Amino acid sequence: MxxxxxxxxxxxxxxxxxxxSGQTSAFGxxxxxxxxxxxxxxxxxxxxxxxxxxxxxxxxxxAYCQLHSLRDPSRFAGWLSKITLQQCSDSMRRAVRCKSxxxxxxxxxxELDAKPAEPANPGLTQRQIHFVREAVRRLPQKFQSLIVxxxxxxxxxxxxxxxxxxxxxxxxxRLHRAYKILRRDLAPLLEEVEL
Amino acid sequence: MTDCTKYKNxxxxxxxxxxxxxxxxxxxxxxxxxxxxxxxxxxxVLMQSAVKQAFSSSTAAEQVRASLLEKLPVESxxxxxxxxxxxxxxxxxxxxxxxxxxxxxxxxxxxxGPGQTAPAVTAEVPIGVGDVQGMVLVRHEGSxxxxxxxxxSHIYLGDAFHAAANSGCILRWADESTLELNQNSxxxxxxxxxxxxxxxxxxxxxxxxxxxxxxxxxxTPHGRVEALGTEFTVTVE
Numbered sequence: 445m446x447x448x449x450x451x452x453x454x455x456x457x458x459x460x461x462x463x464x465s466g467q468t469s470a471f472g473x474x475x476x477x478x479x480x481x482x483x484x485x486x487x488x489x490x491x492x493x494x495x496x497x498x499x500x501x502x503x504x505x506x507a508y509c510q511l512h513s514l515r516d517p518s519r520f521a522g523w524l525s526k527i528t529l530q531q532c533s534d535s536m537r538r539a540v541r542c543k544s545x546x547x548x549x550x551x552x553x554x555e556l557d558a559k560p561a562e563p564a565n566p567g568l569t570q571r572q573i574h575f576v577r578e579a580v581r582r583l584p585q586k587f588q589s590l591i592v593x594x595x596x597x598x599x600x601x602x603x604x605x606x607x608x609x610x611x612x613x614x615x616x617x618r619l620h621r622a623y624k625i626l627r628r629d630l631a632p633l634l635e636e637v638e639l
Numbered sequence: 640m641t642d643c644t645k646y647k648n649x650x651x652x653x654x655x656x657x658x659x660x661x662x663x664x665x666x667x668x669x670x671x672x673x674x675x676x677x678x679x680x681x682x683x684v685l686m687q688s689a690v691k692q693a694f695s696s697s698t699a700a701e702q703v704r705a706s707l708l709e710k711l712p713v714e715s716x717x718x719x720x721x722x723x724x725x726x727x728x729x730x731x732x733x734x735x736x737x738x739x740x741x742x743x744x745x746x747x748x749x750x751x752g753p754g755q756t757a758p759a760v761t762a763e764v765p766i767g768v769g770d771v772q773g774m775v776l777v778r779h780e781g782s783x784x785x786x787x788x789x790x791x792s793h794i795y796l797g798d799a800f801h802a803a804a805n806s807g808c809i810l811r812w813a814d815e816s817t818l819e820l821n822q823n824s825x826x827x828x829x830x831x832x833x834x835x836x837x838x839x840x841x842x843x844x845x846x847x848x849x850x851x852x853x854x855x856x857x858x859t860p861h862g863r864v865e866a867l868g869t870e871f872t873v874t875v876e
Contacts, residue, residue: 472708476700484694497698501707508711567692576693595690600656613770613809614819614845616655621815623654626686633689634682 457517464511471511475504478521481597482528488581488588489532499535503528521599522607525589572633579629587622594619642669646676654683764828764835766794766810769817773806796835799827802842816852819845831858843874 451459451473462470482503486496507527514523568576580591593599593607601619605612627634649666652658658666670677768790776785780797788800788808802808802824810818820826824842828835837844838858848855848869855866859875 468708468711471711472704475704475707479700479703480696483696483698487694493697497696497703500696501703501710504707505710505712568689572689573693576689580690580694591690592694594654594656595687596694598656602657611772611807611819611821613772613807614817614847617769617809617811617815617817617819617847619655620651623683623686624815626690627682630686630689634685637685637689 455518456520460511460514460517460520463508471508474520478524478597481521481592482524484592484596485525485528485589486532487577488592489529490535495535499531500528502535503531506531519607519609521593521597522604522609525593525607529589568637572637575633576630579626582629583622583625587618587625590615590619591622591626643673643676646670646673647679650676650680650683653680654687762796764794764796766812766835768792768794769809769811771808773822774803775806775808775820776801776803794828796828796830799825801825812849814849814852816848817846819847821845829858839873839875841875843872845872846870 451462451470454462454470454473456474456477459470459474463474479500482500483497486499486503487493490496490499503524507524510527514520516523580588583591590604593604594601599607601616602612604610604619605615608615646666646669649658649662653663653666666676666680670680768788771788771790775788777788777792777794778785778799778801779795780799785801794810800808800820802820802822804822807819807821807824810820818826818837821843824844825840826842826844827838827840829838830836836856836858840860844857846855846857846866848866850869852866852869857864857866857873859873861875864871864873
């Protein structure tokens with residue numbers, strides 16, 4: 445029990461070291477820590493939330509399998525986000541390949557309109573959730589990940605820069621461009637939601 | 640008005656997750672009294688909250704943790720000692736390494752020396768300073784004085800920028816295109832055929848251009864690079 449609470453407080457590097465030495469519970473803490481970020485990252489590319497969660501799980505398994513190849517464990521979140529986006533691409537490719545077959549995965553984004561959003565967010569209506577997701581998906585791809593890391597994972601601009609191996613100033617510039625676009629595209633929503 | 644500029648900056652720091660508790664408290668007090676800042680701040684909070692909600696997972700992380708651990712392969716992530724350290728290699732830089740023999744580019748891109756084509760009076764160029772880190776110096780043409788570059792510095796044709804070690808700056812256009820000067824680099828703004836020319840004397844810069852953009856070049860002692868995409872890095876060793 446004491447081990448578990450220590451793990452919850454541990455840094456990513458420590459957890460990775462433990463996971464590499466065979467303590468899978470340490471990887472469990474990592475899963476818990478980054479689950480929201482990975483699902484959100486997948487949702488920027490995959491329309492169906494259930495499929496996005498499947499892709500998120502596959503991303504964690506892939507990360508676990510490749511953990512020994514991670515060069516800088518302090519940049520785990522950045523590395524994981526790249527694996528997630530790669531997993532999304534793979535999933536989309538599979539979907540294209542078996543388009544005419546049953547059991548296809550990964551609904552392409554252009555089929556998004558046919559899919560209602562799941563009722564998981566009490567603060568926004570389904571229409572509003574759809575509206576926000578669409579606005580984020582319209583952002584240039586290089587901004588989408590930053591917005592997810594900032595708003596969903598709660599990493600600061602400086603932490604994102606560390607994770608991605610970029611300069612903080614460069615990340616701040618990109619984030620501010622993304623905010624500007626989002627502010628413009630979300631304006632109707634911001635108007636209608638009571639401040 | 641001046642006060643609101645300060646609070647606008649605080650709102651930006653809030654959005655970046657870089658605001659201190661005391662600054663946030665100060666911002667909230669100000670927003671209570673200033674309807675304009677309050678609306679701006681409320682909208683930023685709402686935008687952040689809306690994105691977070693819209694991209695939240697309907698499955699709890701704790702729940703996933705248990706089921707996912709069962710799916711992990713037993714042997715696939717064996718401890719390999721300090722493999723990530725031993726096997727560490729220098730990251731491959733996404734830089735454009737310029738060939739010394741690009742003579743045509745050299746002829747076109749060569750920046751003119753003092754007194755050749757530079758105008759007698761330097762004009763301010765529509766470029767702002769987006770960010771400055773560490774020690775970045777600027778020298779106006781005709782002046783031997785190096786000054787510290789600041790966020791509110793005006794940029795003139797003929798300006799030379801020098802970023803010291805562990806330093807850098809971002810120059811920004813109105814359309815949000817940026818040019819990031821990295822550490823140990825020297826950049827000079829010159830006039831060439833009536834247009835501002837960027838001459839990277841040494842070091843490294845990264846350009847991120849809004850699309851579509853007009854023809855954009857970076858000149859170097861070895862040749863001239865034209866931007867074909869929206870993001871590229873130029874290194875002069």
